[in-house]
Amino acid sequence: MAPRATAGHDKAVGHVQPSCSLTLSSIPNDASVLSNELPPKLIIGSGNMVHNLGMMDWQRPDTGFDWAIEANRQIRERILDNRYDTLIEYNKAGLEMQYSIPTPEHYLPLLYVLGASQQNEPIRIFNDQTIYGSIGM
Numbered sequence: 001m002a003p004r005a006t007a008g009h010d011k012a013v014g015h016v017q018p019s020c021s022l023t024l025s026s027i028p029n030d031a032s033v034l035s036n037e038l039p040p041k042l043i044i045g046s047g048n049m050v051h052n053l054g055m056m057d058w059q060r061p062d063t064g065f066d067w068a069i070e071a072n073r074q075i076r077e078r079i080l081d082n083r084y085d086t087l088i089e090y091n092k093a094g095l096e097m098q099y100s101i102p103t104p105e106h107y108l109p110l111l112y113v114l115g116a117s118q119q120n121e122p123i124r125i126f127n128d129q130t131i132y133g134s135i136g137m
Helices: 024-031 066-080 084-088 095-100 108-116
Strands: none
Touching: 066 084, 066 095, 084 108
Protein backbone atom coordinates (compact mmCIF):
# COMPACT_ATOMS: atom_id res chain seq x y z
CA MET A 1 0.00 0.00 0.00
CA ALA A 2 1.59 3.21 -1.12
CA PRO A 3 0.52 6.67 -2.27
CA ARG A 4 0.68 7.22 -5.99
CA ALA A 5 0.01 10.08 -8.35
CA THR A 6 -3.42 10.18 -9.94
CA ALA A 7 -4.31 11.58 -13.34
CA GLY A 8 -5.41 15.18 -12.93
CA HIS A 9 -3.67 15.66 -9.59
CA ASP A 10 -0.33 17.39 -9.19
CA LYS A 11 0.51 15.75 -5.89
CA ALA A 12 0.41 12.24 -4.53
CA VAL A 13 -3.03 11.09 -3.46
CA GLY A 14 -3.30 8.10 -1.18
CA HIS A 15 -4.60 5.05 -2.98
CA VAL A 16 -4.86 1.51 -1.81
CA GLN A 17 -5.61 -1.33 -4.17
CA PRO A 18 -5.66 -4.49 -2.09
CA SER A 19 -5.42 -7.74 -3.91
CA CYS A 20 -7.74 -10.57 -3.01
CA SER A 21 -6.14 -13.82 -1.94
CA LEU A 22 -7.92 -16.87 -3.28
CA THR A 23 -6.69 -19.04 -0.43
CA LEU A 24 -9.68 -19.59 1.83
CA SER A 25 -7.51 -19.99 4.92
CA SER A 26 -6.12 -16.47 4.49
CA ILE A 27 -9.41 -14.66 3.92
CA PRO A 28 -10.10 -13.48 7.50
CA ASN A 29 -6.65 -11.94 7.91
CA ASP A 30 -6.47 -10.48 4.42
CA ALA A 31 -9.98 -9.06 4.45
CA SER A 32 -9.67 -7.33 7.80
CA VAL A 33 -6.26 -5.79 7.10
CA LEU A 34 -7.72 -2.35 6.43
CA SER A 35 -9.76 -2.16 9.59
CA ASN A 36 -9.12 1.23 11.23
CA GLU A 37 -5.70 1.57 9.57
CA LEU A 38 -6.67 4.18 7.00
CA PRO A 39 -8.61 7.43 7.28
CA PRO A 40 -10.12 7.33 3.76
CA LYS A 41 -12.73 9.72 2.53
CA LEU A 42 -14.14 7.34 -0.06
CA ILE A 43 -13.91 3.57 -0.27
CA ILE A 44 -15.07 1.73 -3.35
CA GLY A 45 -15.34 -2.03 -3.60
CA SER A 46 -16.50 -3.73 -6.76
CA GLY A 47 -17.83 -7.23 -6.78
CA ASN A 48 -20.91 -9.26 -6.04
CA MET A 49 -22.53 -10.75 -2.97
CA VAL A 50 -23.94 -13.59 -5.06
CA HIS A 51 -21.77 -14.55 -8.02
CA ASN A 52 -22.10 -17.96 -9.63
CA LEU A 53 -21.64 -17.57 -13.38
CA GLY A 54 -21.70 -21.32 -13.89
CA MET A 55 -25.32 -21.47 -12.75
CA MET A 56 -26.62 -18.34 -14.52
CA ASP A 57 -29.99 -18.72 -16.22
CA TRP A 58 -30.55 -16.30 -19.10
CA GLN A 59 -34.29 -17.07 -18.87
CA ARG A 60 -34.43 -15.41 -15.40
CA PRO A 61 -33.28 -11.84 -16.07
CA ASP A 62 -35.35 -10.37 -13.22
CA THR A 63 -35.06 -12.95 -10.43
CA GLY A 64 -32.78 -15.41 -8.73
CA PHE A 65 -32.88 -19.02 -7.66
CA ASP A 66 -34.23 -19.58 -4.14
CA TRP A 67 -30.72 -20.24 -2.78
CA ALA A 68 -29.37 -17.03 -4.35
CA ILE A 69 -32.22 -14.92 -2.97
CA GLU A 70 -31.70 -16.46 0.48
CA ALA A 71 -27.92 -15.89 0.42
CA ASN A 72 -28.46 -12.29 -0.70
CA ARG A 73 -30.92 -11.80 2.19
CA GLN A 74 -28.51 -13.31 4.73
CA ILE A 75 -25.60 -11.16 3.57
CA ARG A 76 -27.73 -7.99 3.57
CA GLU A 77 -29.04 -8.67 7.11
CA ARG A 78 -25.55 -9.41 8.45
CA ILE A 79 -24.23 -6.18 6.95
CA LEU A 80 -27.06 -4.11 8.40
CA ASP A 81 -26.73 -5.84 11.81
CA ASN A 82 -22.92 -5.32 11.85
CA ARG A 83 -22.32 -9.08 12.07
CA TYR A 84 -19.24 -9.00 9.86
CA ASP A 85 -17.61 -12.01 11.51
CA THR A 86 -20.26 -14.29 10.00
CA LEU A 87 -19.56 -12.76 6.57
CA ILE A 88 -15.85 -13.49 6.84
CA GLU A 89 -16.51 -17.17 7.51
CA TYR A 90 -19.00 -17.52 4.65
CA ASN A 91 -17.39 -20.80 3.59
CA LYS A 92 -18.65 -22.35 6.83
CA ALA A 93 -22.23 -21.24 6.22
CA GLY A 94 -24.98 -23.23 4.53
CA LEU A 95 -25.35 -24.39 0.96
CA GLU A 96 -26.93 -21.08 -0.08
CA MET A 97 -23.65 -19.31 0.66
CA GLN A 98 -21.53 -22.04 -0.89
CA TYR A 99 -23.52 -21.91 -4.14
CA SER A 100 -23.49 -18.11 -4.11
CA ILE A 101 -19.75 -17.78 -3.51
CA PRO A 102 -18.10 -20.70 -5.33
CA THR A 103 -14.87 -18.66 -5.58
CA PRO A 104 -14.13 -15.62 -3.38
CA GLU A 105 -12.62 -13.05 -5.76
CA HIS A 106 -15.94 -11.27 -6.41
CA TYR A 107 -17.00 -11.44 -2.75
CA LEU A 108 -13.82 -10.30 -1.02
CA PRO A 109 -14.12 -6.60 -1.99
CA LEU A 110 -17.19 -6.47 0.26
CA LEU A 111 -15.09 -7.66 3.20
CA TYR A 112 -12.39 -5.05 2.52
CA VAL A 113 -14.97 -2.26 2.45
CA LEU A 114 -16.66 -3.49 5.62
CA GLY A 115 -13.29 -3.90 7.35
CA ALA A 116 -12.37 -0.30 6.57
CA SER A 117 -15.72 1.12 7.70
CA GLN A 118 -16.09 2.98 10.96
CA GLN A 119 -18.36 1.70 13.72
CA ASN A 120 -21.88 3.19 13.54
CA GLU A 121 -21.22 4.48 10.02
CA PRO A 122 -24.51 4.61 8.09
CA ILE A 123 -24.96 1.86 5.52
CA ARG A 124 -27.18 2.17 2.49
CA ILE A 125 -28.11 -0.77 0.27
CA PHE A 126 -28.74 0.55 -3.22
CA ASN A 127 -28.88 -2.61 -5.34
CA ASP A 128 -30.76 -5.44 -3.69
CA GLN A 129 -31.93 -7.45 -6.67
CA THR A 130 -30.92 -10.99 -7.56
CA ILE A 131 -30.90 -11.53 -11.32
CA TYR A 132 -30.21 -14.24 -13.89
CA GLY A 133 -30.70 -16.88 -11.25
CA SER A 134 -27.32 -16.52 -9.58
CA ILE A 135 -26.12 -12.89 -9.58
CA GLY A 136 -26.69 -10.38 -6.79
CA MET A 137 -24.85 -7.16 -6.10
